[in-house]
Amino acid sequence: MAEQAKALQAVYRAIERVNRQRSSDRQLARDPSTRLTGPGGQLDSLGLVTFVVALEQEVEEAFGESITLTDDRLLSDDDGVFATVASLAAYIERASGRSDGG
Amino acid sequence: MGEAARKVVVLADFTVDNLAGLLSNDAGTPAVKATAGPFDQVVPALLDKDAPIWSVKPDAVLIWTRPERVSESFARLIEFESVEAGQILAEVDQFASLIEGAVSRGRFFFVASWVIPGHQRGRGLLDRRPEVGAAHMLDRMNTRLAERLAAIPNVYLLDTSRWVQAAGKRAFNPKLWYLGKVAFGDEVLDAAVADVKAALVAAEGGTRKLVVVDLDDTLWGGIIGDVGADHIRLGGHDPIGEAYADFQRSLKALTNRGILLGIVSKNEEATALEAIRNHPEMVLRADSFAGWRINWSDKAKNLAELVEELNLGLQSVVFIDDNPVERDRVRGTFPEVLVPEWPSDPMLYAATLRSMTCFDTATVSAEDLSRAGMYAAERKRRDLQGRVGSVEDWLQSLAMRVTIEPPNEANRERTVQLLNKTNQMNLSTRRLSESELAAWLEDPRHSLWTFRVADKYGDSGLTGILSCATEGSTTQIVDFVLSCRVMGRRVEETMLHAAVEHAREHGATRVIAQPIPTAKNKPCLEFFENSSFERDEESGGYRWDTAQPFPFPETITVVRT
Numbered sequence: 001m002a003e004q005a006k007a008l009q010a011v012y013r014a015i016e017r018v019n020r021q022r023s024s025d026r027q028l029a030r031d032p033s034t035r036l037t038g039p040g041g042q043l044d045s046l047g048l049v050t051f052v053v054a055l056e057q058e059v060e061e062a063f064g065e066s067i068t069l070t071d072d073r074l075l076s077d078d079d080g081v082f083a084t085v086a087s088l089a090a091y092i093e094r095a096s097g098r099s100d101g102g
Numbered sequence: 103m104g105e106a107a108r109k110v111v112v113l114a115d116f117t118v119d120n121l122a123g124l125l126s127n128d129a130g131t132p133a134v135k136a137t138a139g140p141f142d143q144v145v146p147a148l149l150d151k152d153a154p155i156w157s158v159k160p161d162a163v164l165i166w167t168r169p170e171r172v173s174e175s176f177a178r179l180i181e182f183e184s185v186e187a188g189q190i191l192a193e194v195d196q197f198a199s200l201i202e203g204a205v206s207r208g209r210f211f212f213v214a215s216w217v218i219p220g221h222q223r224g225r226g227l228l229d230r231r232p233e234v235g236a237a238h239m240l241d242r243m244n245t246r247l248a249e250r251l252a253a254i255p256n257v258y259l260l261d262t263s264r265w266v267q268a269a270g271k272r273a274f275n276p277k278l279w280y281l282g283k284v285a286f287g288d289e290v291l292d293a294a295v296a297d298v299k300a301a302l303v304a305a306e307g308g309t310r311k312l313v314v315v316d317l318d319d320t321l322w323g324g325i326i327g328d329v330g331a332d333h334i335r336l337g338g339h340d341p342i343g344e345a346y347a348d349f350q351r352s353l354k355a356l357t358n359r360g361i362l363l364g365i366v367s368k369n370e371e372a373t374a375l376e377a378i379r380n381h382p383e384m385v386l387r388a389d390s391f392a393g394w395r396i397n398w399s400d401k402a403k404n405l406a407e408l409v410e411e412l413n414l415g416l417q418s419v420v421f422i423d424d425n426p427v428e429r430d431r432v433r434g435t436f437p438e439v440l441v442p443e444w445p446s447d448p449m450l451y452a453a454t455l456r457s458m459t460c461f462d463t464a465t466v467s468a469e470d471l472s473r474a475g476m477y478a479a480e481r482k483r484r485d486l487q488g489r490v491g492s493v494e495d496w497l498q499s500l501a502m503r504v505t506i507e508p509p510n511e512a513n514r515e516r517t518v519q520l521l522n523k524t525n526q527m528n529l530s531t532r533r534l535s536e537s538e539l540a541a542w543l544e545d546p547r548h549s550l551w552t553f554r555v556a557d558k559y560g561d562s563g564l565t566g567i568l569s570c571a572t573e574g575s576t577t578q579i580v581d582f583v584l585s586c587r588v589m590g591r592r593v594e595e596t597m598l599h600a601a602v603e604h605a606r607e608h609g610a611t612r613v614i615a616q617p618i619p620t621a622k623n624k625p626c627l628e629f630f631e632n633s634s635f636e637r638d639e640e641s642g643g644y645r646w647d648t649a650q651p652f653p654f655p656e657t658i659t660v661v662r663t
Contacts, residue, residue: 017288021123046119049282053275070277 007092008032010062011085014055018047032086038078048075048082059092067095107133108302111160111208115142115171116285124295132302141283142171148200156207162305163208164298165201166262168285169216169240172197176243180218180236182225187239194243198250201257209535210305211257212298215244217266219274255536258301258464265293300459306533307523310440310460312392312414313356314405316423317367317374321386322346323448326377327369337383342448349451350385357390360470361461362412362477365394366404366421392477401428402435412477413586415525415622420460467516469563476587479560497591497657500557504566504596505661507552509543516564517552520583525622527589527629529582529615547572550581551600555588562588568597570604570613577605577648579615582626592655594629602652616643 012030019027028034028042035041036051043051052069060066074081074091081091110125112118118138125136139147139155144167147153170177173193179185205211218224218240229235244259251257266273269289278284286294303309318325323335323342337347353363363386367374374396378388393411395404401423409416416438423429424444433441445454463470487496509517518536525531534542542548553566565585571578579601584593605613615635617627631637634653635644646652654660 020127020288021120023123023126046117046282046284049278049284050120050288053277053281054288056277057272070281 003096004089004093006062007059007096008085008089010058010092011055011089013058014051015085017054017058018043018051021050022047030085032084032089034085036084036088037075037082041078041083052082055088055092059096063096065096067092105132107135108161109158110134110136110162110164110298110302111139111155111158112136112164112166113139113144113147113155114166114285115144115168116166116279117141117283118166120284120288121166121291121294124291125298128295128299130296130299132299132306134299134302145200148204151204151207160208162210162212162298162302163204164212164214166214166294167197167216169218169243172216173243176236176239179239180222180224187233187242190239190243191246194246195250198247198254201251202254205254205257205537209256209538210302211254212301213247213251213257213259214262214294215247215259216240217262220266220271221274221276255540256305258305260294260297260301262290262294265290265297268293296459300462301464303460304462305464307464307519308417309463309523310361310420311418312362312364312409312412313353313420313422314364314366314408315353316425316428317365317369317396319424319448320422320451321350321365322377322381326373331373331377331381334377334381336381337385343383345449345451347383347385349448349455352452352455354385354390356455356461357474358471359461359463359466360473362392362414362474363390364392364408364412365396366401366408367394367396368398368401369396371396389478390474392474393481400431402432405432405436405439413526413589420458422455465515465519467519467563469516469565472561472563476560476562480587483557483559494657497655500559500591500657501659502555502557502591502593502657503659503661504593505554505556505663506600507554507663509539509550509552513552513564517550517567520564520567520585521581524583524585525620526586526625527582527584527594528620528623529626529630530580530618531620531623532581545571548580549604553584553593553597555591555593566593566597568601570601572605572608572610575609575611577601577608577610577613579613582615586625589625592658595633595653595655596658596660598633598635598646599652599654602646602648606648606651611648613646613648614638614641614643615645616641 015028015030036043037048056066056069081088112122122136122138125134128134137158144165147155170180173190175185175190175193179190201211201213218236224236225234229237232238248259251259269287272287272289275287278287315321323346324333326334335343335346337343357363375388378384393408395408405421409419416436420440421432422442422444429441429444432439440460442458445451483500507513514536518534518539522533543550548569548571550567550569552564554564555562565588567581567583569581571580582597602613615630617630619627630644635646638645
């Protein structure tokens, strides 16, 4: 559970970094249900690039290892990993190999 | 503070929508509304005055390019092809000319200097070798660009290398480039935002002019009243003492830029001044300070008195104190005063001071360099005033001389500086860039004179500006600007005399002055109200019938050049 929380916090920090570039009426909510890509998704192409690169940096700082999120297959699947904050955090937790399955 | 956001256009050959967002969202002053130009359309935008981006009518333009995009020859050099340096420099000149052709489209142009990504090692140990290395060539390109841009008014080259250095290893990320054509990491953009805002403040004349410091544990280590002057930590072989001495050196360096120093300290004045005058390790001496309040009164009250004595506004002041309680007191009482959060470790004092952006200026004038000395001379004038009987006797004793000059190459920068930063004795508070003033003066109906003031104690420099517009039988005073340093010494009357004489020479039958009240120019309104000019109740302005000359102050000698 601790790793799950760490992954979620890394996503939230990446959201904060992206929000600094967005107008006040387009702020991403720090919430597991926030939709990132696909229908209702709040990130345009530049936003997604900035977010993903920031997230890779946050994950490396949080977990001490780097994982690749800038993968075409991940980025192009609107209902996949990047669909919501929750799905993304879950992927990070798995990819970092530290899920405690709980 | 209710000021309108500055409109900034960002032109770049890489994606800058994110930078525009950061600029617009940044909470620092001034507020900015940034618009990113179309991707990689820098040259077309500079060439075409009708390009859609110019409909923004920006206050400032930021141009940020990559060197390999501006100079095709440099692009070949970094691929290790053999290239003539002259060809690269010619391309730099072309780029500078493009900028020069576009400067009328914004009040200020900020151009980012060129950098190449840190992972581009180039030729390693040969990269700084003349005629061989890209790093050496890039230095020459930036120097050439700086020299070309320095000749263009209101265009400034900003140092991108500082932004890159601030970001460290996060400055460049190839993934950002391949995925979004973003050339720099967030941390570089953050540093750029801070510098662009500092540049805007400096270019608009908002430089802070006075640093007021505490003494104990700020200028020296220890409480002098407790430990005595012999045991304060200052200089010597002690790292903390050395840090305090370096902090004093940093403050002294500011006075070489025209920034004034003051002291507000809770101490026995005699004890403190004794140390300032005689401690062997003091870098700053009494003459380094424009004024002080050293007593046991409230620091906010003392600060207000000191600022008034120096004829400055609170918005010009920076207050530095090691004590967070005192900082809060001043910050809470005077929101206009800049009270930086101060490190608790004195070894960080000098670096903190030297990193502050509020002292940036867009010009350097001879007056700036001698300002501290001028205030020392002013203390002598006030001493004299205390000993001499009437104001008129005192003014007579000063042996004042005013030199009236038309605008010229030598006084141009100082004229624009004075026009843009004077608040109190300013009739219309017009703010003009160099090019805007030059354009205004091209009209044959418009005239301007500068006033240099000197007396037996020294030269106060170019401290007054008068401009007039004559149409038919009326001469209107447009700019009536006087530095607070020389207010109240009949220079104002000398300026009015000059305006009336000009009107009489051109056959105008009346001189009018229409003050535009602001929050800060009450002294100017009061001067006109109490002057011999007649009030025009209908317009709210003032007038003089040129059938009579305006009385010339007898305490002043005028020289016209």
